[in-house]
Amino acid sequence: MNKQQLTKTLSKAQVMCSQSGSRLTEKRQRILELLLISEIPLSAYDVTDAYNRSSETAMPPMSVYRILDFLESEQLVHKLSSTNKYIACSHITCSHSHDVPQFLICGECQNVKEIAISKNIIDELSCQVSNAGYTLIRPQLELDCLCQSCAA
Amino acid sequence: MNKQQLTKTLSKAQVMCSQSGSRLTEKRQRILELLLISEIPLSAYDVTDAYNRSSETAMPPMSVYRILDFLESEQLVHKLSSTNKYIACSHITCSHSHDVPQFLICGECQNVKEIAISKNIIDELSCQVSNAGYTLIRPQLELDCLCQSCAA
DNA sequence: TTTTTAATGTTATTAAATAAAAAGTGTTAA
DNA sequence: TTAACACTTTTTATTTAATAACATTAAAAA
Numbered sequence: 001m002n003k004q005q006l007t008k009t010l011s012k013a014q015v016m017c018s019q020s021g022s023r024l025t026e027k028r029q030r031i032l033e034l035l036l037i038s039e040i041p042l043s044a045y046d047v048t049d050a051y052n053r054s055s056e057t058a059m060p061p062m063s064v065y066r067i068l069d070f071l072e073s074e075q076l077v078h079k080l081s082s083t084n085k086y087i088a089c090s091h092i093t094c095s096h097s098h099d100v101p102q103f104l105i106c107g108e109c110q111n112v113k114e115i116a117i118s119k120n121i122i123d124e125l126s127c128q129v130s131n132a133g134y135t136l137i138r139p140q141l142e143l144d145c146l147c148q149s150c151a152a
Numbered sequence: 153m154n155k156q157q158l159t160k161t162l163s164k165a166q167v168m169c170s171q172s173g174s175r176l177t178e179k180r181q182r183i184l185e186l187l188l189i190s191e192i193p194l195s196a197y198d199v200t201d202a203y204n205r206s207s208e209t210a211m212p213p214m215s216v217y218r219i220l221d222f223l224e225s226e227q228l229v230h231k232l233s234s235t236n237k238y239i240a241c242s243h244i245t246c247s248h249s250h251d252v253p254q255f256l257i258c259g260e261c262q263n264v265k266e267i268a269i270s271k272n273i274i275d276e277l278s279c280q281v282s283n284a285g286y287t288l289i290r291p292q293l294e295l296d297c298l299c300q301s302c303a304a
Numbered sequence: 305t306t307t308t309t310a311a312t313g314t315t316a317t318t319a320a321a322t323a324a325a326a327a328g329t330g331t332t333a334a
Numbered sequence: 335t336t337a338a339c340a341c342t343t344t345t346t347a348t349t350t351a352a353t354a355a356c357a358t359t360a361a362a363a364a
Binding site for chain 2: 319320321322323330
Binding site for chain 2: 081082083104106107113115117118120121124125128129132133134135136137138139140141142143144145146147148151
């Protein structure tokens with residue numbers, strides 16, 4: 001992500017937060033920025049290290065966890081439950097409302113692509129789940145994949 | 153799972169192991185048994201505790217991890233990557249070959265149902281993943297659900 | 305300004321996973 | 335039988351991940 005996009009995304013994030021009555025403080029913004037810059041998902045401790053390398057004052061993991069939770073609640077960041085890592089939402093600058101995100105995770109280079117799976121498939125899936133007597137709550141899929149360059 | 157089923161499953165597991173040239177030792181069998189008995193997925197530490205409560209000699213977590221890895225490699229046990237917990241395969245006594253397992257995880261009571269999603273859906277999914285430039289490697293889905301009794 | 309809510313810091317603890325090397329166990333072939 | 339080997343388990347240590355409880359600071363609202 002280039003500098004211009006970054007600036008645009010961060011200011012959009014600002015707007016989103018104030019709309020929801022919360023504040024994107026300097027530290028929160030900085031951590032979001034670190035995730036936006038990163039090519040790969042980061043663990044809470046990865047984020048902590050990145051933050052501390054780039055800042056004079058050290059932030060403890062505890063605070064990072066809290067901030068990640070906050071960013072997640074604002075839908076600015078997603079947590080991959082299969083790997084316990086965090087990535088910035090790819091659709092912050094989009095205006096349309098967000099579906100439940102789906103993730104393609106490259107098992108080689110850790111690259112993650114956030115995509116929208118067609119409603120069709122989700123519906124079918126939901127249907128089969130119902131047949132099994134269960135109710136689908138949150139159809140977030142995290143799929144083990146290879147990305148284009150790693151598959152080659 | 154009742155006692156009869158359990159015995160049958162364990163002896164089938166024995167056969168599977170010897171067919172693959174490995175051994176289902178007493179400890180390995182005991183840990184598989186603990187998972188078969190459990191209604192809910194267990195973490196490696198849960199398994200350790202359960203084992204140690206039921207045995208005179210204590211087994212360290214380290215050994216449990218290794219045994220769980222072994223059981224996983226024999227397809228007797230599955231690891232849920234979203235929760236880092238383990239469950240016994242529901243199809244040990246089946247004769248047909250196993251597809252990649254799909255799991256419905258109840259967010260309330262932790263109950264897990266292992267199902268087969270229709271090849272149809274997997275294919276469509278795989279297709280959409282291809283469109284995004286990725287290759288689906290291992291279509292194991294872990295879906296956040298509510299089970300029948302918790303949904304009521 | 306005060307007060308009160310939100311955000312962050314501090315300290316400590318628990319849980320989860322892995323690493324490396326030693327010791328035990330069973331199998332096989334000389 | 336036993337020496338050699340492969341496999342299994344134990345031991346000890348360390349690293350990584352996540353949470354808990356309470357103190358402090360900063361910002362917004364009354």
